[in-house]
Amino acid sequence: MSIRLENVGIAVRYLERAVAFFTDLGLITTGRGTVQGEWADTAVGLDGNHVKIAVLQTPDGHGQVELFEYLHPAAIERGITAPNEIGMHRVAFSVDDLDAALMIAANHGCYPLRGIAGYQDLYRLAYVRGPSGIIVMLAQKLNTD
Known part of the structure; x- marks a missing residue:
């Protein structure tokens, strides 16, 4: 299979x-x-x-x-989900330029939950609250050459 x-x-x-x-x-x-x-x-x-x-x-x-x-049937509104809430957590995308992606998100009124994080020396990433409260992870892979 x-x-x-x-x-x-x-x-x-x-x-x-x-x-x-x-x-x-x-x-x-x-x-x-x-x-x-x-x-x-x-x-x-x-x-x-x-x-x-x-x-x-x-x-x-x-x-x-x-x-x-x-x-x-009519959509059911729920409260804004927290990152540790059971259920669908987030949708994640790799981006070439995190700063540019965050500017685009901001143009839609969507901002990082806390800020930009570094994961080891591999990624810069941020979780933003997108449309309808969706948590969207944007991650930029850093050059490790």
Whole structure:
């Protein structure tokens, strides 16, 4: 049996804001539409499931994020998740320029949870609170030559 990660799905309050955030960071929109019907009800486990969706891909083609805005049933707001809360923790991206990525995030009102951290002498990284409260890790690999 083989396995590969297909995508990460994230429900958001405002689809267009989330798409703008992730595309400004460099992801590419590869699909948009709405999803509903009996097959969706069965797959997701919600009767009357109806969402707007955007599929975003990393430029290298290896990672995808599916963003959903629920039209029905109504989205359920939760409090802002903490990094140690059980459940989906974060989505992480490698970036060539952490400072530039943080400026893009700031343009969307998204800022580091605490600051920029150094991991050994390998990475500079920051966790930012993205659209709909999503925790997004941005990591820049340092030259170790």
